[in-house]
Structures are given as C-alpha cells and as structure tokens.
Amino acid sequence: MNITVCIKQVPDTETRIKLNADSTWIDTTGIKWIVSSYDEFAIEEALRLRDKNPGSTVTVLSAGPLRVVDAIRNALAMGADNGIHIELPESADNNMAAKALAGALKKEAKVDVVFTGKEAIDDGAAQTSQLIAEYLDFPHVTVVLGAEYGPESIKCRREVEGGAIEVVEAQYPVLIAAQKGLNEPRYASLPNIMKAKKKEVKVLKMADVGVSESDQKIRIKSLQLPPPKQAGKKIAGDAATQAQELVRLLHEEAKVV
Amino acid sequence: MAKVFIIAEQRDGRLKKATLELVSYSSTQGNETHVILLGDNVAGLAGELGQYGAKVVHLAQAPELKLYSAEATSRVVTEVVRAHAADIVLASHTPTGRDFMPRVAGRLGVGLASDCTQLTFQGTDLQVRRPVYAGKALAEVEFVGPGPRLATVRANSLGAPKPEPGRTAEVVNLTLNLSGLKTRVLEVAQGNTGRPDVTEASIVVSGGRSLKNAENFKMLEEVADVLGAAVGASRAAVDAGYRPHRDQVGQTGKVVSPTLYVACGISGAIQHLAGMRTSKVIVAINSDPEAPIFQVADYGIVGDLFQVVPALAQEFKKVKEH
Ligand SMILES: Cc1cc2nc3c(=O)[nH]c(=O)nc-3n(C[C@H](O)[C@H](O)[C@H](O)COP(=O)(O)OP(=O)(O)OC[C@H]3O[C@@H](n4cnc5c(N)ncnc54)[C@H](O)[C@@H]3O)c2cc1C
Numbered sequence: 001m002n003i004t005v006c007i008k009q010v011p012d013t014e015t016r017i018k019l020n021a022d023s024t025w026i027d028t029t030g031i032k033w034i035v036s037s038y039d040e041f042a043i044e045e046a047l048r049l050r051d052k053n054p055g056s057t058v059t060v061l062s063a064g065p066l067r068v069v070d071a072i073r074n075a076l077a078m079g080a081d082n083g084i085h086i087e088l089p090e091s092a093d094n095n096m097a098a099k100a101l102a103g104a105l106k107k108e109a110k111v112d113v114v115f116t117g118k119e120a121i122d123d124g125a126a127q128t129s130q131l132i133a134e135y136l137d138f139p140h141v142t143v144v145l146g147a148e149y150g151p152e153s154i155k156c157r158r159e160v161e162g163g164a165i166e167v168v169e170a171q172y173p174v175l176i177a178a179q180k181g182l183n184e185p186r187y188a189s190l191p192n193i194m195k196a197k198k199k200e201v202k203v204l205k206m207a208d209v210g211v212s213e214s215d216q217k218i219r220i221k222s223l224q225l226p227p228p229k230q231a232g233k234k235i236a237g238d239a240a241t242q243a244q245e246l247v248r249l250l251h252e253e254a255k256v257v
Numbered sequence: 258m259a260k261v262f263i264i265a266e267q268r269d270g271r272l273k274k275a276t277l278e279l280v281s282y283s284s285t286q287g288n289e290t291h292v293i294l295l296g297d298n299v300a301g302l303a304g305e306l307g308q309y310g311a312k313v314v315h316l317a318q319a320p321e322l323k324l325y326s327a328e329a330t331s332r333v334v335t336e337v338v339r340a341h342a343a344d345i346v347l348a349s350h351t352p353t354g355r356d357f358m359p360r361v362a363g364r365l366g367v368g369l370a371s372d373c374t375q376l377t378f379q380g381t382d383l384q385v386r387r388p389v390y391a392g393k394a395l396a397e398v399e400f401v402g403p404g405p406r407l408a409t410v411r412a413n414s415l416g417a418p419k420p421e422p423g424r425t426a427e428v429v430n431l432t433l434n435l436s437g438l439k440t441r442v443l444e445v446a447q448g449n450t451g452r453p454d455v456t457e458a459s460i461v462v463s464g465g466r467s468l469k470n471a472e473n474f475k476m477l478e479e480v481a482d483v484l485g486a487a488v489g490a491s492r493a494a495v496d497a498g499y500r501p502h503r504d505q506v507g508q509t510g511k512v513v514s515p516t517l518y519v520a521c522g523i524s525g526a527i528q529h530l531a532g533m534r535t536s537k538v539i540v541a542i543n544s545d546p547e548a549p550i551f552q553v554a555d556y557g558i559v560g561d562l563f564q565v566v567p568a569l570a571q572e573f574k575k576v577k578e579h
Contacts, residue, residue: 011390013391013508013509013527013531015390015393016393017393017394019394026390026394037509093368094371095368121391123389124371124388124389124391125371125372126355126359126371127355127359127362127369127371128359130327130356130359130360131359134360134363139328139440140360142327142356143352159352159503161351161456161457162448163454164445164446164448165445165446165448166324166445167442167445167446168326169440169441170439180502217362217368217400217401217402218369218398218399218400218401219399220396221396221397221398222397223389223394223395223397224394224395225395226388226393226395229552229553229555232539232541232551232553233555234559239560239564242560242565242568244572246540246556246558246572247569247572247573250556254555254556256516256517257460257517257576
C-alpha cells in the first residue's frame with residue numbers, strides 16, 4: 001500500500017504567545033516547535049498499517065517554512081520511510097496548505113490512504129484534512145477512534161457529541177483524520193533518530209504543486225491577546241457560607257443560574 | 258443585508274440549540290435568513306426554524322440523509338448555495354458542521370473561517386473573530402476574493418436564541434441526486450449518559466485530579482443534574498481513568514464556551530485554560546489560593562472541594578426549587 005501522512009508543525013502547548021510588532025502574526029522567536037498532537041496518532045496509525053501490509057511504504061508530507069523539515073524528521077525517526085517538504089509562506093491559510101499537500105500527493109504513485117490529525121492545535125481550524133480529501137476527490141472520515149482496514153473499504157468509528165460513535169464505511173482511496181485514542185504513538189528509537197538525520201527530504205516549491213498566491217482565501221488582519229481578566233471575587237467563610245454566597249452571586253449578580 | 262444560508266443540525270428529529278442560535282442571530286441582525294434542513298422525515302422541524310427567524314427552509318429529505326454523512330451533506334449544501342447565490346453560509350462548529358463545511362468551501366473555491374466566536378455582517382460581507390493558539394490570541398479574519406463567505410461558529414458564542422411565536426417560514430422541497438456516494442454511515446452507537454455534551458451545555462461542572470477517583474465524580478454529577486449541566490474533566494483526571502476522554506476540556510480535549518464553567522480542584526494549567534477561557538462566567542474551587550485557575554475566575558472559593566461541592570449542590574437545589 002502507498003500510505004501517506006500529512007503533518008503540521010506547531011508551537012509547543014506551553015508556549016507563551018507574543019505578537020509581532022504590527023500585531024499581524026505571532027512573534028516566533030524562541031518558540032519550541034513540535035509535531036501537532038493529533039498528527040502523532042496519524043503517524044502511528046500509518047506505521048502500523050504499513051507493518052501489517054508487507055511491501056507498503058509511509059511517506060510523510062508537511063507544508064510550510066523551512067523549519068517544518070524538523071517535524072518531518074521526527075516522523076522519519078518514528079519509522080516513516082520518506083519525507084516531502086512543500087515550501088509555503090508562514091501565513092498560508094488552510095486552503096493553500098491543503099492544495100499544496102493534495103498537489104504533492106497527486107505527483108506520487110497512486111495513494112491508498114492519507115492520514116492526518118483531526119485538527120492542528122495552533123489554529124484549531126479542523127479544515128485542512130477535509131480540503132485535502134476534496135482536492136483529491138477522496139472520501140474522508142474525521143475524528144477517528146478506531147479503524148478496520150478491509151480489502152475494498154475502511155470501517156471507522158468516529159466520535160461525535162455526547163460520546164456517540166458513528167460507524168462509517170468509506171471506499172479506498174480514503175483520508176482518515178485521527179482522534180486521540182486511535183492508538184498509542186511510539187517514541188522514536190535512537191537508531192531511527194540517527195537514520196532519520198541522514199534520510200533525504202524531497203523539496204517541492206509552490207509552482208511544483210500548482211499553488212499560487214490566489215489560493216489564499218482567508219487572511220489574519222490582526223491578532224490581539226485576550227484582554228486580561230479583571231480580578232475575580234474571592235468568597236470567604238466556611239464551606240456552607242461560601243456555597244450559599246456563591247449561589248446568590250451566580251443567581252443575582254451574574255444571572256447565570 | 259445579506260442572504261445568509263444556515264445548515265441546520267438535527268439528531269433523532271430534534272434541532273440542535275446551536276442551530277437555533279445561528280438562525281436567531283442572523284435574523285436579528287437583519288439578514289434574509291435561509292435554512293437548509295437535511296434528514297429523513299424532518300419536515301416537522303420547519304415550523305420551529307420559522308419561529309427563530311428563518312424566512313425560507315430548504316428541505317432535503319431522503320433515506321440516505323437519515324444519518325449524517327459529510328459526503329451527502331456537502332453535496333446538497335453546495336448545490337443549494339450555488340443555485341441561490343448565497344452571500345454567507347454558516348454552520349455550527351460541532352462534530353457535524355466542522356466535518357462537512359471544508360468540503361463545501363473547497364468545492365466552491367472560497368474561504369472558510371472555522372470556530373468563530375464573533376460575526377460582524379457588513380452588507381453582504383462578513384468579518385469574523387476566532388480564537389487561535391488555543392485561545393491564547395484572538396484573530397480578526399478577513400476573506401480574500403469573491404464570496405460566498407463561509408464560517409463555522411462555536412456554540413454559545415452568539416447569545417441565547419429567541420423564538421417569536423407566530424412567525425413561520427416558507428418551505429421549499431429540494432430535488433436530490435444522491436447516487437454514487439463513497440461513504441456509508443452504518444450506525445450511530447449511543448454512548449449517552451443522559452447528560453448534555455460538554456461542548457453543547459450552557460453550564461459545565463468540571464473536576465480534576467484532586468477528585469481522587471471515578472466514584473467521587475458522583476458529587477459533581479449531582480450538581481450537574483440539578484443545573485442540567487455537563488460534567489467535564491481535566492486531562493489529569495482523564496489520564497487517571499476517572500472520566501472518559503470525551504469529557505476532557507482543554508487543548509487536547511474539547512473546547513467549551515458555556516455561560517457558566519465551574520472548575521473543581523483543577524489547577525488551571527495553560528492547556529486546560531485553552532479549552533474553557535471563553536466561558537462567560539468562571540467559578541474556581543481550589544484549596545490552593547495560588548492556583549492559576551483563580552487568575553481567570555470571576556468567582557473564587559479557596560477551600561476543600563469535598564466540603565464545598567456537596568454544600569453547593571444543596572444551595573443550587575434551593576434556587577432551582579423556587
Ligand atoms: C501537550 C499537552 C496537552 C495537554 N492537554 C490538556 C487538556 O486538553 N486538558 C487539560 O486539562 N490538561 C491538559 N494538559 C495537562 C495540563 O498541563 C495539566 O497537567 C492538567 O490540566 C492538570 O490537571 P489538574 O488540574 O486536574 O491536576 P493538578 O495540576 O494536579 O491540579 C490539581 C489541583 O487540585 C487542587 N486540589 C487538591 N486537593 C483539593 C481539594 N481537596 N479541594 C480543592 N482543590 C484541591 C490543587 O490545589 C491543584 O490546584 C496537557 C499537557 C500537555 C503537555
């Protein structure tokens with residue numbers, strides 16, 4: 001099988017976000033970059049599927065500035081076979097990224113499965129996966145907790161609200177967007193980390209994948225930090241008094257119960 | 258005034274509150290509000306949509322639409338939106354809305370702003386605000402190029418929907434072509450507890466590691482049930498097995514924006530705040546006066562949750578009784 005994974009590099013979840021001088025982007029100095037959390041489940045699932053199907057390969061793709069090559073190397077260190085970096089500006093939107101990734105996938109030999117994370121933890125948009133599927137004309141299943149890989153189709157368990165599970169059957173070739181719980185991602189082994197450093201990562205430019213400036217469909221006009229919250233009220237007294245006073249405030253002042 | 262198309266969401270023949278919120282908001286902002294309603298035997302819901310401000314309900318009914326699928330939904334929505342030259346297309350940022358809207362955007366070749374918490378209509382144009390970096394920053398987002406403008410909206414962001422009894426919507430039945438679908442929804446297995454989902458509830462009562470075991474969460478369930486609230490949890494509580502992952506609030510869990518969020522024994526780590534900081538009113542109960550959760554709390558109780566929470570259940574019962 002030709003198995004592919006599209007991943008995004010994002011700031012570590014501990015990052016204190018600061019803005020650039022004209023508040024149009026974040027200040028990226030000093031940021032520690034990681035592979036977006038849900039993408040780790042996507043990588044792991046791809047590796048497991050490969051190992052069950054001898055002769056298969058896992059190719060990892062990431063679109064973005066030069067720094068994203070590190071994310072690709074992380075995936076190679078986990079055990080992926082090949083890496084492709086598509087050069088995109090920092091400010092590329094989901095549509096441009098999806099078009100670039102789909103464009104790169106179209107240049108590959110017939111793809112059977114594309115894995116992604118259910119959303120990236122930086123912009124939290126949850127659109128790039130479905131857009132890639134749209135541009136490839138593949139069906140997609142998002143928020144996948146479990147998958148059975150049959151010869152013609154994949155049967156997925158997809159998490160929806162209230163803990164309900166949708167069981168969806170989709171024909172190959174297909175895109176699967178992983179939810180936490182799909183598997184337990186492995187750690188990179190030292191020999192694999194060493195090997196990953198030497199692997200060649202293929203580089204594609206925007207023009208190679210048929211993407212231009214006009215594929216940017218939304219733009220961040222400005223960013224602001226959330227207004228600091230005013231100091232809240234601390235409620236004193238013993239537990240019974242505190243509870244009574246809190247409920248009074250919620251009822252009479254905040255009017256939320 | 259814009260021609261706004263809203264994709265309604267229903268499960269088992271009941272409309273989602275988030276849908277009514279969108280319809281009510283669009284209509285009060287003076288837009289010509291259309292709703293696309295998909296399902297099997299759902300015509301009865303058009304009246305309710307009318308009361309909340311829908312002018313026209315475009316009804317797509319077929320056995321294939323009984324259970325939601327992204328493929329069928331995006332196909333129907335794209336056709337309707339194209340045929341009527343919509344200016345703006347909205348859906349809720351729910352497991353359903355967020356799933357199919359990108360495909361509609363891709364097919365129309367236009368931009369989609371996801372998980373918006375504020376919408377500003379300007380004639381036929383739309384400006385939105387959305388949290389990024391898990392709520393650590395807010396982005397003003399603009400669309401580039403021709404419309405329609407597409408957005409998904411975080412539940413509970415636009416205010417409570419208000420019905421106007423007596424208002425009705427015109428109903429248009431759509432002719433559908435649903436052949437050649439590549440996905441099939443086989444079943445929906447209910448995992449439900451009878452309580453609302455954390456992302457939908459107006460009130461969320463959450464607990465952390467300090468609850469010590471799954472059993473103690475019954476204390477929070479008692480408070481939740483008095484208020485019709487959902488029960489949430491920190492990652493530490495989920496990792497310890499006290500609650501299922503679907504209840505986890507935070508950067509790698511659910512993002513919630515209820516009217517009231519009650520954090521019981523949760524320290525307020527940055528990844529937890531990411532999931533709940535847009536809540537309207539935040540209450541923190543924590544024995545450590547220095548816990549970071551107090552920095553975002555509107556009301557704070559420094560105390561032992563094992564004493565405060567049961568007392569709280571009693572007090573809420575009193576308020577609810579009269
Ligand atoms: C990549 C990544 C993603 C993450 N994603 C999430 C996420 O989605 N959601 C999330 O929640 N976390 C997430 N975390 C974890 C986060 O960093 C914290 O570890 C976690 O939120 C802590 O949970 P807690 O507040 O329950 O536990 P603790 O931090 O241990 O806090 C327990 C609190 O309970 C208080 N306490 C103890 N006993 C009592 C008592 N009797 N009465 C009252 N108060 C008491 C203590 O004072 C303390 O403040 C993530 C971390 C990483 C690295």
